Amino acid sequence: MVSKENYNEFVKEFEAKNGADAYIAISVKDYENLSLNFAELRRYIEQQKQIIVYYENAVKPEDTPPKEK
Amino acid sequence: MILVLLAGAGGAFMYVKNLQANLETARANVAKMEVALATSEQSLKLERAESQRLGELNGKLQGDLQKAEQYGDELRATLQKHNLTHLANKKPGLIEKRMQDATNKLWDDLESITAPDNGMQSTDSGTKDSNSN
Numbered sequence: 001m002v003s004k005e006n007y008n009e010f011v012k013e014f015e016a017k018n019g020a021d022a023y024i025a026i027s028v029k030d031y032e033n034l035s036l037n038f039a040e041l042r043r044y045i046e047q048q049k050q051i052i053v054y055y056e057n058a059v060k061p062e063d064t065p066p067k068e069k
Numbered sequence: 070m071i072l073v074l075l076a077g078a079g080g081a082f083m084y085v086k087n088l089q090a091n092l093e094t095a096r097a098n099v100a101k102m103e104v105a106l107a108t109s110e111q112s113l114k115l116e117r118a119e120s121q122r123l124g125e126l127n128g129k130l131q132g133d134l135q136k137a138e139q140y141g142d143e144l145r146a147t148l149q150k151h152n153l154t155h156l157a158n159k160k161p162g163l164i165e166k167r168m169q170d171a172t173n174k175l176w177d178d179l180e181s182i183t184a185p186d187n188g189m190q191s192t193d194s195g196t197k198d199s200n201s202n
Contacts, residue, residue: 001157001161001162001164001165001168002161003157003158003161004158005158005161006161006162028153028154028157031153031168032148032153035144035148035171036141036144036145036148038175038179039140039141039144039145040141041179042137042140042141042175042178042179042182043137043138043140043141045179045182045183046137046182047133047134047137049182050130050133050134050137051130051134053133054126054127054129054130057126058123058126062122
């Protein structure tokens with residue numbers, strides 16, 4: 001997270017660590033969109049898992065009930 | 070006169086014989102229908118039990134599907150509640166740590182929910198051939 005306050009410090013640290021001053025930045029709005037997209041991805045995976053579990057249980061053969069006398 | 074009486078008696082005998090044969094047929098039909106009814110009732114009972122089981126499973130699925138939306142809803146609420154740009158300008162260190170923690174947690178969660186032993190199909194199934202063609 002880089003703002004006006006820590007920009008110079010970030011540049012120094014970044015150059016010391018990576019040896020160059022080229023980097024990829026992402027705006028706050030884009031970061032929010034990215035996090036929301038990941039949340040959607042997570043929701044989709046979880047829901048697909050639940051649907052698979054549902055169908056596995058739905059087609060699972062049940063124990064034969066005892067015959068009535 | 071005697072002939073008329075004998076003919077009447079013979080007719081009556083035949084009539085009773087015919088009635089008895091019809092009664093036997095009716096009894097056999099009733100027995101068959103009772104068996105069919107019992108089978109139908111058993112089928113209906115099984116169908117009702119299956120319908121109830123699927124209804125319960127469906128209810129559980131709807132609950133689970135809604136629960137899966139919880140994370141996104143919470144995230145949307147958090148992003149709406151806070152002005153991230155303002156917070157980032159004010160406390161960049163604190164926000165960076167929180168974002169990093171949340172990102173780490175998200176990776177852990179994604180790894181956890183896609184793990185093969187976590188309700189997913191076994192990776193043993195399918196072909197062993199690594200060729201995708």
